[in-house]
Amino acid sequence: MYRKIGSMKKISQFENQKVLVLGLARSGEAAARLLAKLGAIVTVNDGKPFDENPAAQSLLEEGIKVICGSHPLELLDEAFAYMVKNPGIPYANPMIEKALAKGIPVITEVELAYLISDAPIIGITGSNGKTTTTTMIADVLNQGGQSAHLSGNIGFPASEVAQSVSDQDTLVMELSSFQLMGVESFKPHIAVITNLMPTHLDYHGSFEDYVAAKWTIQNHMTAEDFLVLNFNQELAKELAQKTQASLVPFSSQEKVDGAYLEAGVLYFRGEAIMEAVDLGVPGSHNIENALAAIAVAKLSGVDNASIRETLSQFGGVKHRLQKLGSIDGVQFYNDSKSTNILATQKALSGFDNSRVILIAGGLDRGNEFDELVPDIAGLKAMVLLGESAPRLKRAADKAKVPYIEAKDVAQAAQLAFANASSGDVVLLSPANASWDMYKNFEIRGDEFIASYESLKGGEHG
Structure with missing residues (x-):
């Protein structure tokens, strides 16, 4: 079987543009390399001193300008067209405040991944259960004969994975609220919000701002895209009124027009998929995670036997039950x-x-x-x-x-x-x-x- 090996979209919006990558870690390193490939004039700024910074050292060897050990504000007086920031750096950071004041768009590397990806994206966000649900979805799709690639907040930088996939693949992307605050045109074909609880309020300032960050996942979705929401939460039902996407709810408490639990059986739109007791991982929260995965699998055309087999053998994610x-x-x-x-x-x-x-x-x-x-x-x-x-x-x-x-x-x-x-x-x-x-x-x-x-x-x- 011949399949086109990944050939990322050739985009020109970064060509000959000055771009500042703020903060390295794996995602920053991946973003810097990708931007250089796209013809950008890249500067990397990282707080860790150069002699303790192997990532900065290897980027410099590749001809990318690096400034390490501090974050000099005057750096922003150069005419940067974009800033790509590490998701963990808060918006109160003086570098980011100055960039925004100067009208420089501040994005995260998941936006870059979206812009170059030939593969459709399934995006998963939420307060709890993201990693388990993301892993379940990728496993179910792969078991069903599709080609799913884990990416994003799960440890595989999205902008790196996106370079090697084709339109025959699917990017299954775990997304944090921090990453989603830095998107402009990002649009998954299927989005999942597992649940919304008050977390990371030290970063976001309020629960409302946190929810707004998560909700950006669906900003550009249309009726041809699917938004999978947890109807165990009243908040999700309220939010459901405010999207253009086609809604697919899941619930372990009531029968919904999507995935649900009834009399110990997991269903999708009236079709029995599997017994809840057969799930490979214990706990009521894992029933919710499995329902979300079932919804995505059915929307993606995976057969019931593959869903059952994957979810019954699913042993959890390392360090997560x-x-x-x-x-x-x-x-x-x-x-x-x-x-x-x-x-x-x-x-x-x-x-x-x-x-x-x-x-x-x-x-x-x-x-x-x-x-x-x-x-x-x-x-x-x-x-x-x-x-x-x-x-x-x-x-x-x-x-x-x-x-x-x-x-x-x-x-x-x-x-x-x-x-x-x-x-x-x-x-x-x-x-x-x-x-x-x-x-x-x-x-x-x-x-x-x-x-x-x-x-x-x-x-x-």
Whole structure:
């Protein structure tokens, strides 16, 4: 079977234009290289000093101008036609404020990806469940014989992936609110908003501004495009009135003209797709994620058998309620990505508490855990670690749950396993960020995976 190898669209809007790339990381590096390919005169500005900045060093070797170690405002006195900013840099940053004051358009690299992509885009955004839903969608499409490529906020810079795809492929793109604030003409063929909760308010300032950022995903969509919304939320029903896109709702609470849960079965527009209990990942939130994935799959023409097979075998995403396996009948789940209370509440919703030993704790942000008390009630035990352990002890006492303390995740895994019996679950779902002990949640999760492997290596019987 011959297929055209990706040949990105040749666009001329950046040719001989001066473009400033603000902030490197993987997306900035990809954007700088792409812009250079498109004939732009690129300057990269990154805060990290040049001698500690391998990305800047390799760009310089490729002939791209780099300014490192500080963000000199006078740089913006050059006549830049565009600024491409790293999504994590807030709009209150003086460089961005000055660019906007000078009328320089400020975009993110997902806009570049859209402009050059031959492949149609499925864009997924929302407060929780983005990565799981994005991964489910790509897996289902690929199982159904299509060619889906993960991109965006999931760790594969969109502007890099977009260069290597053809019109026979699909870009399945996870999008953060930060990325969506920097789009101008971006238009996915299918967009999914998993849910909208008050998060990142330190960046956006208000929930309204956060919702507005997410809502830009559908700004340019038409009736020929599909917007998949979570009708468990009243807010989504209100927003649904304000789009030109064709609406496809999903709900685990009511029958809707889309994907829904009824009597334990997942349906799409009256057609039974699969039993909810057959999903490979536990929890009510994963039913919502699966419904969103089913809606996209059906809109994309994937057959029911492929949907069933993919979603029943789906083992979760690394560090997001990831099933590691079992030792002597004790199951281990790595949910290191749960860095807040809501995420841990969702993780616990998928299990029988009386069989769960929960490992929790981490960075102390000053909050108590009173709202977690109803969710931890009835747990077999808790293993507590990190700065926030004293606050979690208070919650455990209120919930009348026994607890033990551990010095790190490795010891916590050992203690949890020592206190578990066949049929129990050891769940790492910290409800806290990792930075008191680990550089990021991935490293924390990797230590848990290594501890599981080591315990499994010493398995008896």
